[in-house]
Amino acid sequence: MPLTVFGANLIIVIISIIWIFSGSYKSKFNLIFSNKILIASIIFFLLHIVGLAWTEDMSWGIHIAHKMWYFIGLFPILYTIAKSEYVRYYISAFLLAISFTELISYLIWFELIQPFKYASIENPTPFMSHISYNPILAVAIYIVCHEILFSSKISTIRRFLYSFLSITMSINMFITGGRAGQVMFFAVITILIFQYFRDQKIKAIILIIICTSSIFYSAYQLSPLFQERALDTIEHIKNYDNAQQTPIAERITFTINSFHLIRKNPLFGVGTGDFPNEYSYISKINSPEMRPTTNPHNMYILILCQLGIVGLLSFLSIFYYQIKFSLTSSNKFNHDFGLALPFLFLLIMFSDSYLLGHFTSLVYIFFSAFLYKDIEKS
Numbered sequence: 200m201p202l203t204v205f206g207a208n209l210i211i212v213i214i215s216i217i218w219i220f221s222g223s224y225k226s227k228f229n230l231i232f233s234n235k236i237l238i239a240s241i242i243f244f245l246l247h248i249v250g251l252a253w254t255e256d257m258s259w260g261i262h263i264a265h266k267m268w269y270f271i272g273l274f275p276i277l278y279t280i281a282k283s284e285y286v287r288y289y290i291s292a293f294l295l296a297i298s299f300t301e302l303i304s305y306l307i308w309f310e311l312i313q314p315f316k317y318a319s320i321e322n323p324t325p326f327m328s329h330i331s332y333n334p335i336l337a338v339a340i341y342i343v344c345h346e347i348l349f350s351s352k353i354s355t356i357r358r359f360l361y362s363f364l365s366i367t368m369s370i371n372m373f374i375t376g377g378r379a380g381q382v383m384f385f386a387v388i389t390i391l392i393f394q395y396f397r398d399q400k401i402k403a404i405i406l407i408i409i410c411t412s413s414i415f416y417s418a419y420q421l422s423p424l425f426q427e428r429a430l431d432t433i434e435h436i437k438n439y440d441n442a443q444q445t446p447i448a449e450r451i452t453f454t455i456n457s458f459h460l461i462r463k464n465p466l467f468g469v470g471t472g473d474f475p476n477e478y479s480y481i482s483k484i485n486s487p488e489m490r491p492t493t494n495p496h497n498m499y500i501l502i503l504c505q506l507g508i509v510g511l512l513s514f515l516s517i518f519y520y521q522i523k524f525s526l527t528s529s530n531k532f533n534h535d536f537g538l539a540l541p542f543l544f545l546l547i548m549f550s551d552s553y554l555l556g557h558f559t560s561l562v563y564i565f566f567s568a569f570l571y572k573d574i575e576k577s
Contacts, residue, residue, distance in 0.1 A: 202299070207561060218279070237274065239513065240517050241270065269554075274568060282569075330551060336372055340387055342536070343368070345532065378432065379550040381425070435447035457501075465507055465508055471506070474493065474505055498555070518544075522541055522542075
């Protein structure tokens with residue numbers, strides 16, 4: 200998944216074809232429709248289809264609905280074929296892939312190989328943009344750190360390897376430019392400390408303040424890219440009125456203009472495909488100097504604009520059932536990571552529509568397919 204769009208899509212197609220012709224349809228559908236997370240996921244997708252009924256731009260509506268197919272297609276398929284006894288292989292394969300991307304990132308950064316695809320020496324993320332890379336890297340950091348802190352069964356060699364990866368991945372986080380992923384990284388540290396000191400809240404809070412402050416200060420002093428982007432963020436927010444063309448200023452303007460759309464269509468939105476046209480109309484009136492957009496870079500605002508409060512509640516119900524399951528899970532990893540995954544995605548979706556993006560959507564669906572496998576039927 201972190202390596203190639205074509206390769207990931209090819210594997211998805213092969214898995215889907217095998218699944219379709221593998222039989223046992225009754226047991227598969229019983230498994231799917233006995234899971235509240237999957238039901239919520241399917242309903243969310245179907246709302247995009249229903250939203251086409253009041254969409255004028257049908258081509259864009261179909262484009263958006265297609266991007267959401269993971270929720271009705273890939274998620275149920277992977278859920279029905281994932282096996283608890285193979286979870287260690289799923290996770291090892293993911294960590295192997297992300298470790299390879301990290302290695303290539305360092306080789307580019309140290310100028311041992313030439314930058315290619317999305318990479319530059321200053322921002323070495325070759326296989327995807329930093330917008331996707333850093334959040335996926337943060338997920339990998341959570342996994343290896345959780346194994347170090349909580350797994351008593353891993354060998355000394357694996358513990359050493361995971362410790363090495365946790366350090367190199369954390370450094371890699373700050374030599375690349377994904378601000379949302381870096382925020383996600385600090386959230387990972389916070390969640391892990393709370394989970395480790397779950398009965399010592401004061402101690403956890405103190406340690407979180409010390410750790411996050413120390414990491415932020417070190418990254419700020421040692422990474423020119425992190426320092427530059429941190430200063431840019433502060434400067435662009437402070438001078439919003441005079442800096443309309445900066446990424447931060449654009450996002451603020453997208454949000455303000457989008458709320459005009461939401462107020463006009465609060466319950467059911469403007470339809471699955473009409474956000475670009477409706478936003479362009481409002482932007483010409485409120486901010487003619489700013490470029491229009493097809494995405495407000497906030498998943499919640501996008502869904503509110505497209506499908507209204509009904510769509511947002513449907514979307515949030517997926518995360519609600521994930522969290523609900525995780526709280527009752529007796530498996531330590533499923534409990535902890537099952538809580539962390541929705542919280543981390545709920546956080547970064549304030550800064551972009553991460554469940555529209557290919558790589559981040561795949562990672563979210565991939566882990567959801569086995570973390571919530573044995574949900575209680577009630």
